[in-house]
Amino acid sequence: MATSEQPELDFLLVGGGLGNALIALALFAHRPELKVGLVEQGRTLGGNHLWCFHAGDVDEAARGFVSQLVSARWPRYDVRFPELSRTLEEPYAAVRSERLDEVVRGAFAAQRGSRLYLESRAVRVTDRTVTLEGGRELRARTVIESRGPDALASSERAGYQKFLGLELKLRCPSPISHPVLMDALVPQRDGFRFMYALPFSSDRVLLEDTYFSDDKQLDREALEREILQYAANHGFDVESVVREEVGVLPLPTRLRPEPNPAPGGPLVAGYQGAWFHPVTGYSFPVAARLACAIAAAEPGALREQVWPRLVREQRAQLRYCLLLNKLFFGAFAPDQRLNVIERFYRLPPESVRRFYAMTLSRGDRLRILCGRPPRGFSLSRALSASGGDSAPPSVRPTPGGALS
Incomplete structure (x- = not known):
């Protein structure tokens, strides 16, 4: 029989990867009066990862809590191709999982009424409750789940x-x-x-x-x-x-999950909820942006008003990026794909930055796709890969059980 723990939390985060770690830090930074719980089945947070991001990808609202996570920072970076060698004067940063674990633990310890549940496996997750292995039930006004990339198992x-x-x-x-x-x-x-x-x-x-x-x-x-x-x-x-x-x-070229959130289910963040960059695999900028949006929302309006808007905005960026994947893998033979990336790095630095941040403007999208195609482009190969369907893929982010 399940036993319920009181008092009720304001937020309960399931999964201790990057996405939920940033949500917790954003809430502590911007809404310190709220009580937050985080459930993680492992002994530490973040696993064994190194997350990197272009420093300009992080919004002003996130820089305060993100800066304490940074393990290394550089003022520029290089790219090298057969016909292009370029230095981009764009700051770049790295976050180690060990540092993430240290900072988030410290933040929870300093936040009265909030709590970490480590070595605790969630066996049932709803919109208001989390049942742990052994029957203990935790309750919250809002539950957010982010536990892994399993949502892509049935995706194309x-x-x-x-x-x-x-x-x-x-x-x-x-x-x-x-x-x-x-x-x-x-x-x-x-x-x-x-x-x-x-x-x-x-x-x-x-x-x-x-x-x-x-x-x-x-x-x-x-x-x-x-x-x-x-x-x-x-x-x-x-x-x-x-x-x-x-x-x-x-x-992926197409995601076919159920709506986010499912009726009676938690809000789904992280890789599991399609909050990632499907071309690069980068998750940090999207995760930081989502964390700030959650912290800025009134808790009572998050599920019904704010979350649907966030899903629509992410879906619009996803559609275009999934189309890029479809063209990259479908229209170019493996030994010709280098030409695509080399051409991309000839774009203006601000377009490169917005691509990685997944905040592409209409002009950026045109710059990437318009003009003479990179060497190796094959229309017949592209049509064959798409089964003759040239329409941009549709996306519906998922609910469910991380590029965290």
Whole structure:
């Protein structure tokens, strides 16, 4: 028999990833009078992740609570392609999951009436209640769930972004002082491939081998060899590997979930609710924007008035980005996809920034798609991939059980 815990919370967040962590921090920053609970089945928050974002992607309302999470920041970054080498004077930042865990724990400890429920598995989630394994029931005026990328299980996928990253301790100072977001001068195989480099300090760097591929197979041992060879070839004198992160993210062309929220169900945030960038896999800017919108809303108006507007706004951006995935994977052979990204990085810096932030203007959309197509574009291939359907894909964000 379920037992109910009193008093009732104002917000109850299910899942301890990036999305709910930012929602909690936004509420504490802007609505400190509210009582917030967060349920996470693990011992820590955030898992084993490194989230990166363009600093200009974060709205002014979020900068206060986001700044305390930042583990590293750089004033610019480079991209490298066969016919384009460019430095963009755009700030770039990184957040480690360890830092996220530390900051969010501290925020809950300082917030009277709010509570973390770690090592607690939610077995039933409704719009007002969360039942934990063992029968304990928590109640709140608003429940928000964000527990994983499972919502994409039945979605149509164009391809995958897959990567292995190694954080390396160096014997000698790093040969780079700011990030290389894409070094596409590496041999192209298994789709579009690039190396990603983040220098955290003079003796610590992350190197990541990334693929935009038609399949999700990833040979970790082979990629580790490739990364270490790249390091040797580019002047990184490696002493040891101190951390590893691996990921395979589905990149969809169409999402077909149920409405968000489902009747009697929680509001659904995070990757699970389609609050992510389907082209890049980036989730930080969208998650921060959503967190601020939730904190700014009157709790009584959130579900019926504010949330539907937020879903519509995200859906409008999703439609266009899903169309880009459809063209990228459908209209270009794997060995020609590099040309698409190289052309993209010739755009004005503000258009690049808004693309990553998922706040594209009408002008940005025209700049990306209009003009002479990149080399390798095949209309017949595109029509074949779409089954002859040239209409932009429709999207309905999901409810349910994270690129957090």
